[in-house]
Amino acid sequence: MDKFFQFQERGTSYKQETIAGVTTFLSMSYILIVNPIILSQAGMDKGAVFTATALSAIIGSLLIGLLANYPIGIAPSMGLNSFFTFSVCIGMGIPWQTALTGVFISGILFVILSLLKIREKIINVIPKDLKHAIGAGIGFFIAFIGLKNAGLIVGNEGTFVSIGNLKSSGTMLAIFCFILTVVLIVRGVKGAIFLGMAISAVIGMFAGIIDKPEKIIGAIPSLEPTFGEVFLHLDQIFTPSMIAVIFTFLFVAFFDTAGALIAIASQAGLMKNNEIPNAGKALIADSSATVIGAILGTSTTASMIESTAGIAAGGRTGFTSVIISGCFIIALFFSPLLSVVTAEVTAPALIIVGALMAMEVKNIEWGKVEIAIPVFATILMMPLTFSVATGIAFGFVLYPITMLALGKAKAIHPIMYGLCIAFIGYFIYLS
Known part of the structure; x- marks a missing residue:
């Protein structure tokens, strides 16, 4: 196992990789709750989407870990699930079954582009300064998401954004978690981000800020309402509107994934001579997950930028992804426990990781x-x-x-x- 994942070459260990995998899972586990809520507004069965989300994350993360040896978690993309629901299904009036078929076709095109190494070629010809900018930009982006989720930044009609209510219990918990995690990181404590989230979740439950789960184990919802629907609607995609939708899925996912891959590889110190080793295998794993996810019943998957939380915790190999996959398997059975991993708990991790990624600007x-x-x-x-x-x-x-x-x-x-x-x-x- 050490040899397969190159532990010695990358300066890591089983303990370090396991902590990193759990940290990434906790940072991206919200997708199991949020994705079904968003896609259900398009008319999809919430339970089936939950199971499809978990299974696509399990398969995608396992593929990228074993094929490319990258510490990345794969799951349905937050931006593209919103595009799927609000722009395609609600805005354009396209049934979710047809829209899901569009995701399936875009995934197949992804696989073809990956096999032909076109995606890999494009990523590798991007100038190094733009690559550093992409990594830093994603850092600012996820820090902004963290600030928003913590309630530190809120919408404002006059100034677009402004500071939130710092006296809010959820925001106070996020601030405490942020300070605690910063102190742990500065003190050089291993797994500081994971420890910060775990301690904050426990404090949040005892303080009544986070609801305690009513039960520990829950039944796995059936996939029947969504499984295989893409094969029944292939004849409905040959319209101008659906072709535009397919290429939008393809275009946005292409560069979302490319950006995440560049940022993650750079942060983990895996980039060599301005190129990403095994990029082709990573892209094949990513695109294959989209095809599988569409068949199961969820929107486009992508390499999750929350993977940077695990890398900050020490993740350097595909074993981190194997741990992420294992956590999603457990989550299928212990879904009620996910309710304690709230936005306030994960937000500080995103802010801190964003700061670490923003250090890329020094290379520009x-x-x-x-x-x-x-x-x-x-x-x-x-x-x-x-x-x-x-x-x-x-x-x-x-x-x-x-x-x-x-x-x-x-x-x-x-x-x-x-x-x-x-x-x-x-x-x-x-x-």
């Missing part, structure tokens, strides 16, 4: 304005648009433009020019 050549402007746009637009893909799009449009203006056209790979044009089309489509 800020002294060159032709680089500074595109990377700044990439970093800034991720949290402001609440989308990794949109932040990447801004950077990919601006970078070739600034290089052309400087007369460095040959310094840019032709693929980057193609992506620049594609992203301009993406913005026109969104508007």
Whole structure:
């Protein structure tokens, strides 16, 4: 096992990987609760979606851990499940069965692109400064999500966002958890993020901030309402609206996953010579999970940016992903316990991990304005648009433009020019 996962080469151990896997699971376990709630608004059975969400996370995480040896958790994407429900099903009036078939087709296209190594090629030709910007931008993005989930940042009609109610019990718990975790990290305590979440959950229950679970073990809901529906609606996808939907799923998921993979590989110290080892295998695992998830009954899966919490806790190999998969298996039977892992408990971990990822900015050549402007746009637009893909799009449009203006056209790979044009089309489509 040590040899297979390269423990010695990556400076890790069973204990370190296990703590990292549990930490990542706790950080992303909310998906088991939130994904069924979102997709049920499209008319899907909530119980079936819960089981499909867990199974797709189990299979996807196991695949990326065993095939690519990466410490990444895979699960349904939060952005794309909202797009599925509110834009496709509710906004466009497309039945969830047909929309799910669109996810299935986009997943197959993903697999084909991964097998042909087109996705891997695109990731590897991205300039190193943009890669560092993507990693840092995702750090700011997930920190923003953490601040929002903690209630520290709230919406405001006049200023868009403002500080929340710091006297709220949930926000106070999040602040306590944040300070506790920071102290543990600074003191060099192993598994500090996991310990911070665990202690805060216990305190939250005793203080009455978090509801104690009514029971420990729950029955696994049936998959029957959603399983295999994609095969019954293949004849309904050949319409202009559905083709647009399929390519939107494909486009957004492509760059959400690429961004997460770049950020995770960089944070874990796995990137070599501006390239990600085993990127092709990681992308095949990711895209295969989308196909399997659609068959089971859930929207597009992706490499979860919450995986960075596990990496901060010491995850360096695919054994972390195996642990994540095992935790999701247990969660199928102990689903009532997930109710104690609230947003207030996980938010501080996201803020801290965001800060650690933001350290990527030190590797960017800020002294060159032709680089500074595109990377700044990439970093800034991720949290402001609440989308990794949109932040990447801004950077990919601006970078070739600034290089052309400087007369460095040959310094840019032709693929980057193609992506620049594609992203301009993406913005026109969104508007």
